[in-house]
Amino acid sequence: MKTSPQPKGPWIHRFSIRLFxxxxxxxxxWVLGFLVEDIESIRGPQYEEIERxxxxxxxxxREKNLTADIAEADRAIANKRDEMRIIGDSSQNLQKTITQxxxxxxxxVQKSFSLPEAExxxxxxxxSHFLESQKRYQGHNAELSALMExxxxxxxxxSSVERKIGQQRKPAKKExxxxxxxxxxxIAAFQLLILIPLLAxxxxxxxxYRGSIYFPLFLGYGAAVLLxxxxxxxxxxxxxxxxxxxxxxxxxxxVRLLIYFIQVVAFPKAQWLTKQYREAYERFLCPVCExxxxxxxxxxxxxxxxxxxxxxxxxxxxxxxxxxxxACGTVLFEECPECxxxxxxxxxxxxxxxxxxxxxxxxxxxxxx
Numbered sequence: 001m002k003t004s005p006q007p008k009g010p011w012i013h014r015f016s017i018r019l020f021x022x023x024x025x026x027x028x029x030w031v032l033g034f035l036v037e038d039i040e041s042i043r044g045p046q047y048e049e050i051e052r053x054x055x056x057x058x059x060x061x062r063e064k065n066l067t068a069d070i071a072e073a074d075r076a077i078a079n080k081r082d083e084m085r086i087i088g089d090s091s092q093n094l095q096k097t098i099t100q101x102x103x104x105x106x107x108x109v110q111k112s113f114s115l116p117e118a119e120x121x122x123x124x125x126x127x128s129h130f131l132e133s134q135k136r137y138q139g140h141n142a143e144l145s146a147l148m149e150x151x152x153x154x155x156x157x158x159s160s161v162e163r164k165i166g167q168q169r170k171p172a173k174k175e176x177x178x179x180x181x182x183x184x185x186x187i188a189a190f191q192l193l194i195l196i197p198l199l200a201x202x203x204x205x206x207x208x209y210r211g212s213i214y215f216p217l218f219l220g221y222g223a224a225v226l227l228x229x230x231x232x233x234x235x236x237x238x239x240x241x242x243x244x245x246x247x248x249x250x251x252x253x254x255v256r257l258l259i260y261f262i263q264v265v266a267f268p269k270a271q272w273l274t275k276q277y278r279e280a281y282e283r284f285l286c287p288v289c290e291x292x293x294x295x296x297x298x299x300x301x302x303x304x305x306x307x308x309x310x311x312x313x314x315x316x317x318x319x320x321x322x323x324x325x326x327a328c329g330t331v332l333f334e335e336c337p338e339c340x341x342x343x344x345x346x347x348x349x350x351x352x353x354x355x356x357x358x359x360x361x362x363x364x365x366x367x368x369x
Contacts, residue, residue, distance in 0.1 A: 021216040028224035032195070036232065039190050045179035047172070054172035059165050066158040073151040080144045084137060091133040188236035195232060199225045273359050277346040283308045287346055291327035296320070 202222030209218055233245055280287035283305055284298060292303060296318040303311050320342035323333040334345040341352035348359050 017216055021220040024217065024220035025224040028221050029228055032198075032225065032228040035194065036191050036228065039194075040187055042187060042190075044183040044187075045176055047176045050176050050179070051169065051172045054175070055165055055168045059161055059168075063158060063161045063165060066154055066161065070151060070154045070158065073147055073154060077144065077147045077151065080140055080147060084140045084144065087133055087137045087140065091130060091137065095130060184236050188232060191232050191236075192229070195225060195229045199229050202226070273346075274348060277344075277359070281344055281347065286325040286328060286330060286332065288330045289325060289328040291325055293323070293325070293332060295323040295333065 199222070202218065202225050205218035206215070206222045209215055212218075237245065277287040280290070281293075284293045284303065285291065285305070285308075286293060292298075292301075294301070297313045297315075298311070301311055301313075321333070322331070322335060322342065324331050331345045333342050335341070336343040336350040336352060336355055338355040339350060339353035341350065343350040343352065343355075346359065349356050
């Protein structure tokens with residue numbers, strides 16, 4: 001099985017592919033959001049209609065009338081208090097005037113002179129106005145007490161009506177809650193009826209074309225649909241159900257990934273083998289058992305994955321020869337049949353002439369041997 005190299009392209013192109021993959025996912029998620037919102041606009045149960053079937057409308061009307069009567073009583077009480085405040089202020093001014101005139105009259109008696117007749121008439125008129133203000137104040141006070149009593153009576157009747165309405169609203173609320181849950185489940189079913197096939201299509205495209213050059217298109221689409229499906233399930237299904245759905249979904253994904261990676265290890269593809277072997281050669285470790293590749297100037301040196309780049313190599317010339325791993329027997333360097341130079345036995349191309357070989361067959365011989 002021969003492999004053709006896949007060009008990666010400039011970094012700006014790779015970055016643009018990732019960027020537009022994210023933008024594609026956002027746009028798909030946006031479109032799906034419009035679709036979900038249109039389905040959510042389906043008219044559900046109306047509480048007012050359900051309440052009218054359970055609650056006596058005469059009681060509701062009476063409650064509204066009592067509320068209006070109480071508001072009217074509050075306005076009347078406020079107006080009456082304003083009138084009493086004005087009368088009280090006027091009485092206080094008259095009382096001050098009368099006090100001053102009485103003091104003036106006392107002074108005239110002490111000084112043995114008589115007040116003018118006009119002053120005496122003013123005193124009499126002030127006393128008359130003061131008494132009349134006190135009488136009006138007492139009348140308003142009695143009216144205020146009557147209004148307060150009327151308000152208390154209205155509030156007591158309203159409380160009684162509200163208790164009766166509250167008892168009648170309990171079955172209405174239960175019925176509304178039941179119908180609302182049924183409507184939400186129906187909306188969720190409609191949404192999932194559209195989203196699940198879209199998710200299945202996305203999963204199929206991702207699995208079938210994971211090696212295609214257009215894989216980012218399918219990945220962005222599938223990720224957006226998966227996110228929208230998860231949010232719909234979380235929004236409409238109770239938490240006690242959603243946690244089971246979430247855990248079962250995660251179990252399916254984890255098991256599928258575990259099976260996939262087991263198959264990759266047991267039956268690796270050429271591209272994965274090439275990547276694994278290339279990384280091992282770069283660290284001068286056997287790709288099969290990770291024993292150090294001690295050939296050429298590294299023959300008497302020791303290193304690990306972490307210290308391989310810190311090794312200082314001797315500068316003397318060395319002859320390239322075929323080499324097999326002394327730990328597992330895997331052929332790591334061999335003679336190229338095309339140019340007869342020493343090449344990497346587990347990499348697809350000769351470093352001298354570029355001749356290609358089948359990595360899968362080499363791997364099969366290695367594991368079989």
